Amino acid sequence: MKAKTRKSLVKRFKVTKSGKVMRRAVGQDHLLSKKSSQKKRSLKKMVEMSPSEAKIIRKILGK
Numbered sequence: 384m385k386a387k388t389r390k391s392l393v394k395r396f397k398v399t400k401s402g403k404v405m406r407r408a409v410g411q412d413h414l415l416s417k418k419s420s421q422k423k424r425s426l427k428k429m430v431e432m433s434p435s436e437a438k439i440i441r442k443i444l445g446k
């Protein structure tokens with residue numbers, strides 16, 4: 384039987400056309416007042432996952 388996609392992870396990760404798995408940058412949930420505007424802007428960007436973690440996420444996402 385085919386494995387079901389984990390919908391909670393579909394919302395958290397994005398797979399690019401080239402196969403890279405992108406995730407949200409850490410450190411933007413709280414304690415933002417002490418961070419500079421430049422740092423907060425850079426945290427908005429998606430970050431590429433390490434190859435070993437990306438392999439696991441791709442398998443769970445069914446891609």
